[in-house]
Amino acid sequence: MSGHVAPKSLYCTVFVTLMVFTGLTVWVAFYDLGLYSNIVALGIACIKATLVILFFMHVRWSTRLTWVVVMSGFFWLLILFGLGMSDYLSRGWVQGTLR
Amino acid sequence: MPNYLTNGHGLASWLLTKDHKRIALLYLASITAFFFLGGMFAFLIRLELLTPAGDVMTSESYNKMFTMHGVVMVFFFLIPSIPAVLGNFFIPIMIGAKDLAFPRINLLSWYVYVLGGLFTLVAALGGGVDTGWTFYTPYSTAASNTHVITAGLGVFITGFSSILTGLNFIVTIHRMRAPGMTWFRLPLFVWSHYATSLIMILGTPVIAITVLLVAVERGLHLGIFDPALGGDPILFQHLFWFYSHPAVYIMILPAMGVISEVVQAFSRKNVFGYSFVAFSSLAIAIIGFLVWGHHIFVAGQSVYAGLIFSILSFLVAIPSAVKVFNWTATIYKGSVSFDAPMLYAFGFLGLFTIGGLTGLFLATVGLDVHVHDTYFIIAHFHYIMVGGAIMGYLAGLHYWWPKISGKMYPEGWARFAALIVFVGFNLTFFPQFVLGYLGMPRRYHVYPPEFQVLNVLSTAGATVLAVGYLLPMVYFTWSIFAGEKAPMNPWGVKGLEWEIPSPPPTENFVVSPIVTHRTHQYAPSKEVGIGG
Amino acid sequence: MAADGHARVAAEGAHGVRHPRLQHHFDDMEQQAEASTLGMWVFLVTEIMFFGGLFMAYLVYRTQMPDAFREASHHLDITLGATNTVILIVSSLTMALAVRSAQTGQPAKTQVGWLVATMVFGAAFLGIKAIEYTEKFRDHIVPGPFFEWHGTYPRGAEMFYSLYFAMTGLHALHMVVGLGIMTVMASLAWRGRFDDTYYTPIEVSGLYWHFVDIVWIFLFPLLYLIGRH
Structure with missing residues (x-):
């Protein structure tokens, strides 16, 4: 079988990076950055998730098809969020109504 | 050599089988049972609507009737119908594989389906559900005192059966194709099932979590949709339709796949614009996810979101129309034979076109305000689901029956039944367009006397339609015992499924086939195809 | 997508002996392994959408009542949440090493060791969660x-x-299911089922475990951190 075997040192590096980002996100949560608080918290979560997907889940060395499958999951999530929020964010734009 | 029907006897050899063909027959038996159960509810609804007064049942019972009709027909018949029966049986054969990628998961999906069905039956026998098949909150979470949790769990569980089927198809189509079976040599039936599977795996989980949240809100008081906690019932509708609109394409896309096969086979012509038909399936699957808001134009969604959803909804018409035009062009100057499958295909073409065009009316915000929640919408989606999906299902069942059973059905009776179905269907549902336009709302068991003539027509049509559905049931059963033995290729058409015996052996192919061209290549193609 | 349409050669002829773990309808081990991992990835996509419905609800209500959510989130214990995040990431590391030990054909004891370590951290996560719930x-x-x-x-x-x-x-609930899967994997590994020619089940279970970890990576900031200051 032709699975890619990653060196142990790589796994450890990824692990340490994940730990650093976890510390960072907890530390930064105690400072008020306004709207940026949300962006930083979610940005760090996205970076951590990407690291797990690429290295622990071997997507870095997988076929293009796997990339497409992974991306489609997140893309469809964005469709749900995007079109769904298009309703909530435009509520009340018509004057005198809640719609 | 034994075929798949004779290879193993006794109940256990069926209930523990991992053969995709036998699992398809398990599905065939169970969805047929649910079809007649759902049909019985429909019969009671039409019976009640024969007269303006509520003289057969109370409004409460009527609510339960249309709810159970919807739940059973949508989740237990239409969604599994073509994929789980014909897709299950023929996708591996059409791509030259011995089985689906995960035979055990395939069997599991049937058991999951049966378990979900049992929950629904328990809910029905225990007194029914009255929320409508849509389970709208807050009625389903706070007000209704019927068996919402049981029925909801039935839908939740069945959803996983659908997910497992879709997952199996996707992996099979990617990984199990025979040598030479490139993407652009795949039969169009397989393309449309690939698109269907995408919807199954991307949409179904969302309704699963949504229905689960309704059950949890009723049972454990977590108030995700509870207006008293600032929750938004329209959020339920967003999540529900995020699946349930694409679910319409789960029902119609496989039927389109059948029609693509049948139209080519009985016109003796390869399809006009193969890659357009193939990609239009994917386009329908993808665009289908962008339009769900047209179900909630008048429910409190913002006006601007309605505008976006309206425009996006129009877009679905394009790939749908591409298909209809290409089928028509395929028939044009073909050597057409009017066998029963082709008659159903003709029925599909006309009825789907009417259903699709009225869909454009409904996607127009201004018009939707007028006809929302009237019989117009009932007629519209029955033209798609019955006139489209069931016509396609019957076309496929007739086309492949000789291969499935190894027996020929009586052609004369089949043509007669196709005619009966077509007439009965139109008589049932065309009057409902008029009723809806005149303003008769859906989901009421009484109505003003001026609507009676049209309602009587509709009930009469439903009776004719019922005869049309019972006939195939009778002659298919008859053919198993007394039908003529089917040859390997009774229609004289091309395709891998017609190159193996009827009924096929358990392993499908003795020698793995090597594919060198597309199916239905009856004459040298003049088209410049991709990888043709 | 065309890349995966590789021509396959009938197994018996080309490779001589069929691997004992090769199911009848596959041609070779590679096809079987590719089908399994693709199947798990497709399943994980459904899982993304399954949690997606809940995340959508969160998104809507967080934007509609940010002040209430801020006030409510202050009652969550950030130390326990952070500890659990660390525990889950450690369990992901041990999981990755468990897969690696099978891939490199290390002895059953090593494979079982990493799997049990993964399960211990998983159980610790659930224990802390139980304390929080209490x-x-x-x-x-x-x-x-x-x-x-x-x-x-x-x-x-x-x-x-x-x-x-x-x-x-x-x-x-997904963690509990994951622990069940790991129990099965550990018992299979103990019986020496996995080596460098056949390790797909353990690899595929690992994908599931990492996915559950990723869900928590998002839940932690969304529930515990945002609006904490």
């Missing part, structure tokens, strides 16, 4: 008739905790 029950902030809130936004807080229990509960 506190919520004690403080009457479990949604329902006994919900009590002594702040400015009792309704919004109850909504927050409805989402909290739905999201973390569903996640915990």
Whole structure:
């Protein structure tokens, strides 16, 4: 079988990076950055998730098809969020109504 | 050599089988049972609507009737119908594989389906559900005192059966194709099932979590949709339709796949614009996810979101129309034979076109305000689901029956039944367009006397339609015992499924086939195809 | 997508002996392994959408009542949440090493060791979650008739905790399923089922485990951190 075997040192590096980002996100949560608080918290979560997907889940060395499958999951999530929020964010734009 | 029907006897050899063909027959038996159960509810609804007064049942019972009709027909018949029966049986054969990628998961999906069905039956026998098949909150979470949790769990569980089927198809189509079976040599039936599977795996989980949240809100008081906690019932509708609109394409896309096969086979012509038909399936699957808001134009969604959803909804018409035009062009100057499958295909073409065009009316915000929640919408989606999906299902069942059973059905009776179905269907549902336009709302068991003539027509049509559905049931059963033995290729058409015996052996192919061209290549193609 | 349409050669002829773990309908081990991993990835996509419905609800209500959510989230214990994040990431590391030990054909004991380590961390996560849940029950902030809130936004807080229990509960359920899978994998590994020619089940279970970890990576900031200052 032709699975890619990653060196142990790589796994450890990824692990340490994940730990650093976890510390960072907890530390930064105690400072008020306004709207940026949300962006930083979610940005760090996205970076951590990407690291797990690429290295622990071997997507870095997988076929293009796997990339497409992974991306489609997140893309469809964005469709749900995007079109769904298009309703909530435009509520009340018509004057005198809640719609 | 034994075929798949004779290879193993006794109940256990069926209930523990991992053969995709036998699992398809398990599905065939169970969805047929649910079809007649759902049909019985429909019969009671039409019976009640024969007269303006509520003289057969109370409004409460009527609510339960249309709810159970919807739940059973949508989740237990239409969604599994073509994929789980014909897709299950023929996708591996059409791509030259011995089985689906995960035979055990395939069997599991049937058991999951049966378990979900049992929950629904328990809910029905225990007194029914009255929320409508849509389970709208807050009625389903706070007000209704019927068996919402049981029925909801039935839908939740069945959803996983659908997910497992879709997952199996996707992996099979990617990984199990025979040598030479490139993407652009795949039969169009397989393309449309690939698109269907995408919807199954991307949409179904969302309704699963949504229905689960309704059950949890009723049972454990977590108030995700509870207006008293600032929750938004329209959020339920967003999540529900995020699946349930694409679910319409789960029902119609496989039927389109059948029609693509049948139209080519009985016109003796390869399809006009193969890659357009193939990609239009994917386009329908993808665009289908962008339009769900047209179900909630008048429910409190913002006006601007309605505008976006309206425009996006129009877009679905394009790939749908591409298909209809290409089928028509395929028939044009073909050597057409009017066998029963082709008659159903003709029925599909006309009825789907009417259903699709009225869909454009409904996607127009201004018009939707007028006809929302009237019989117009009932007629519209029955033209798609019955006139489209069931016509396609019957076309496929007739086309492949000789291969499935190894027996020929009586052609004369089949043509007669196709005619009966077509007439009965139109008589049932065309009057409902008029009723809806005149303003008769859906989901009421009484109505003003001026609507009676049209309602009587509709009930009469439903009776004719019922005869049309019972006939195939009778002659298919008859053919198993007394039908003529089917040859390997009774229609004289091309395709891998017609190159193996009827009924096929358990392993499908003795020698793995090597594919060198597309199916239905009856004459040298003049088209410049991709990888043709 | 055309890349995966590789021509396959009938197994018996080309490779001589069929591997004992090769199922009848596959041509070779590579096809079987590719099918399994693709199947798991497709399943994980459905899982993304399954949690996606809940995340959508969170997104809508967080934008509609940010103040109430901020007030409600202050009642969560950030230390326990952070500890659990660390524990889960460690378990992901041990999981990755378990897969690696099978891939490199190390002895059964090593494989089982990494798997058991993964399970221990998973169980520790659930233990801490149980402590957190107990506190919520004690403080009457479990949604329902006994919900009590002594702040400015009792309704919004109850909504927050409805989402909290739905999201973390569903996640915990996935952890429990993961522990079950790991038990099966450990017992298979113990019997020497996996080596460098056949390790797909353990690899595929690993994908599931990492996915559950990723869900928590998002739940932690969304529930515990945002609006904490």
